[in-house]
Amino acid sequence: GKEEEAHGHGHGHGGGEVAAKPDAHDGKSENDLLVMRAAIAHVIGDILQSVGVCIAGALIWAFSDRWLDENGISYWYRIDPVCTFVFSILVMWSSFGTTRDAVHVLMAGAPNSIDxxxxxxxxxxxxxxxxxxxxxxxxxxxxxxxxxxxxxxxxxxxxxxxxxxxxxxxxxxxxxxxxxxxxxxxxxxxxxETCFQQYDAPPIVDGSYTVV
Ligand SMILES: [Zn+2]
Ligand SMILES: [Zn+2]
Missing domain, CATH: 3.30.70.1350 (Cation efflux protein, cytoplasmic domain)
Known part of the structure; x- marks a missing residue:
């Protein structure tokens, strides 16, 4: 049908992406929180998409006989691709923070908590x-x-x-x-020294030696 074609997204719901390894530290780790945040964003995004598709389908079902274009096809059918674009933007917006945090770790960025x-x-x-x-x-x-x-x-x-x-x-x-x-x-x-970082000149502590 038209709905399935327009909204056919193929992501898996096998649960593998929410499986976090047990953590040695006490309590919920930040890692678990990141994984949970991603999973919750995914579930809420899917709920909103499903609700949106239902509403779009209902509108098409109810109004497809009116507001016709020159070919006799209702403009209401266009709500379907509009839904797709709106929800794709929503998904990108809701996953931006999680993606940014994950990329920061993958790129070996300095932890935000450390000065x-x-x-x-x-x-x-x-x-x-x-x-x-x-x-x-x-x-x-x-x-x-x-x-x-x-x-x-x-x-x-x-x-x-x-x-x-x-x-x-x-x-x-x-x-x-x-x-x-x-x-x-x-x-x-x-x-x-093989490190690429430049030395600061070490201070002479007691004056009795010089650094090579
Ligand atoms: Zn060194
Ligand atoms: Zn270095």
Whole structure:
């Protein structure tokens, strides 16, 4: 029939797209929320489309014998493609936010909840840290954030307390997966650095050494 042709959309309703893996953390994760938001938008969009198609069908059924064009076909039939365009715009509008958030994660964007310049200040504030560079934070899921950074320390300083402090800062910002590269300012040759980020000139802490 005319209705099925005009509205024949072929998306699956198998339920696979709402199946979220059980999360190790307590409560509803942001990831679950993103999946639920997408599923709810899908269901509500389909309800509105179905209702719209019913109304359009009723109007065509009731009025197809009047308001005829030069070929004797009612203009009311055109409500069908109009519905299609209106609902396609509605679907694009309702899925924009979810798509944007998903693309942000897929493109390894910095999590919105993390202020990287504040994190860098905190890392620089760790005792014996003289420089922080190559600080990166990204998400592997909506609620699973990673952080990596290079931490240059005063020559011969014990790296373990520095790592503990850095992990604490990262964890407080929601980054449970961390990788901190410790560079001893006394021995680390900056020309061996493969990171593309530029160094800030490390401050001379006690004046007794120079950074290579
Ligand atoms: Zn880097
Ligand atoms: Zn480095």
């Amino acid at each position: 990287t310049s504040a994190i860098e200040r905190q890392l620089r504030g760790i005792r014996n840290v003289v420089d922080v560079h190559c600080l990166h934070s990204w998400s592997i899921a909506m609620d699973k954030h990673n952080m990596m950074a290079h931490l240059m320390i005063t020559p011969g300083a014990d790296s373990t307390p520095v790592l503990y402090a850095a992990q604490k800062i990262a964890s407080a910002a929601g980054c449970k997966h961390t990788c901190f590269q410790v560079e001893d300012a006394g021995t680390y040759d900056k020309t061996k």
